[in-house]
Amino acid sequence: MPVDPLRILGRALAWMIGVALLTLVLASGVATRLDSAFYDLHMRYWPYQTSNAVTIVAIDPKSLSKLGNWPWPRTVHAQLLDRLTDAHVRGVGVDITMADPDVNHPENDHALAQAMRRNGRVIMPVFAEAAELGGTLEEMLPTPEIASAAAGFGHVDAAKDDDGVIRGAYLKAGLGHPQWSALALAVYEIGQKTPEPALPSLHRPDPGAESPYEWMRDDYVMLHFAGPVGSFEQVSYIDVLEGQVPAAQLKSRWVLIGATAAGLGDLLDTSASGGGERMPGVEYQANLLESIKNTRTLTPLNFTSQFLLGAALLVLPMLLYGMPGFRRVWLAAVISLCASFAMSIGLLRWAGWWWPPIDSAIVIVMVAVAVSGLQRINWRR
Template identity: 55%
Template sequence: MAGVGLLVLLIASGVTTSLDNALYDLHARLWRYTPDNNVVIVAIDLKSLDAIGRFPWPRSVYAQLIDRLTADGVRGIGMDVTMSTPSNDARNDALVASAIQRNGKVVLPVFAEAVHLGGQLQEALPISAIAQSVAALGQVDVATDADGRVRGAYLKAGLGSAYWPSLALALIQLGTTPSAALPGMHDPARNDTSPYLWMRDNYVLLRYAGTAGSFGSVSSADVLDGNVPAQMLKGRWVLIGATAEGLGDILQTPDSPMPGVEYQANVLESLQRGYLVTPINFLAQFLLAAALLTLPLLLYGLPVIGRRAPLLLATLALVLATCIGLLRACYLWWPPTACLAVIAVECAAWQWLMRERHR
């Protein structure tokens, strides 16, 4: 009973979260995969900045880029580039809107921002002339943990309620009926909505393909100049976004700094291949951990283990095996360190009690 009480305190307080994150990161480095080359990044890189000019670019440049990708027969385009304010030349807005409409499979980003410091949040949508031409809109909210690292993503988010799909999910859903059953842990407060709060739902952990540079990437300048063979782009998802460090769109993943557009590529690839990991909720964490707390009692009577250190080692090994087994086989993440800590404390307390009783 004391162990169960301690377990509740550890899980509810989040004291062991950093250890759980470290364990997940360690396992993720050994659980990478090779992308299928279905996702290509069209990078706003240093080469493009040198060729086209300083950022932000005129929207006529994006119009040319989209038309080139349309001619190459891409499957769909996700733009990690905001167009929430009118440009200085309205003709450029009209050009990019026409290019988006000609393609018919372009997704633009939505995000939340405060107009004034500390002010009320508002959704930053593309301007009306452009928004009317897109196939879909997708939110680009980044799930940053307390230590500043990005391990997961929210598949749904929005102001008041989580109704916007993520940019990657919006791309996947183009031309299909959205599935009601999405992976991810639900926000317990999702029904207590407020029109002034940015709500998130369907939180998933990412199985990163690797460090930055794991996905195929071509320079925007090369695409505009026609230097990229059409077969490299035909039938593939294309994500347009900044990779140059000076543009500020760099996220800190557990392995390395990564451009935001490559983070979106990881979400897109994981969605396609079913590699998204769902963290289990508090109740499931507690019930599984409480069940595993009985392991020392079940193993205690075995003649091989007896009252020696193998009891503790065998129990800890079984707990870790349960964690890794759920992750690998079911894509479910159960944080094990609270359970490991309680079992270690229980074993130490039992040994102390036995010594006191013998004395």
């Protein structure tokens, strides 16, 4: 079959126009919400069974009814840590703010610090907050006495997207410089004899642009949530405190302590929620810890990678159109649309890369509409 140079030139020109449109669509971010909706939909049908390496000690309604209103005396937390120490847990992440000293009972802070030293594997939270409305951000760590007893610190900054939904986490963050590991990552790193290789993540494009007054984030990963709220084993704070949870159930596990009762902890909308029950912050950290342990974190591709994959995909409809069985432009377009979504799911599931497919889908539809319109004009002539 002879090669028609004009047809090849026309296809090449159409591809270049498609690539130009792809650049504009990617840069505009017009498809971001649709890509996020597609990602969320897929995540809700991609749960997995947790490894039982992570247990949440939940500050739940049952504990509040027995121990009274929040906050509790820090001697109570000290007693809980001693229970966990006796159970030989692997590490403890405390998702409880303790930035202010107990001025009325300083001995409580001392008791908690002593319990933390006896354990030796307690990670405490750090976050950024302004002392007054509109004021300068400050890094909030535990009180000096409690901080001195901690094995390390981890930030508890939840990575919300523009629509308020959490789909990932920043492995590093800090005021002026992203020096703090995420709480879950800091817990995971406890007792590691050798540094773990860095997880694949999306890095800041301008690592040199830092301000001492700005909360800086880096190393963004997307999370493969285990499922909806309640996917991780939870034990009630009061049950652990009263010895009703067998030590063998906690032995060699990572334990995260945090609030699950409504009105206490931060409840988060995640890609696993689907508009249902919101996820407590401590369970968000549990998902991150489990993902780190099993290398289940997902890497969002940067702009250049998204563009190159999208440009390569646009070759498909140019090749298909006109081949036997593909005389109609919309048939080639539909096949290419299916290929874009299949490629996105395949890269996510088997390579751990998130490639948003909607941008390419929009361009494929736009080019198909243009070609179809030109065909109708020619037929009328």
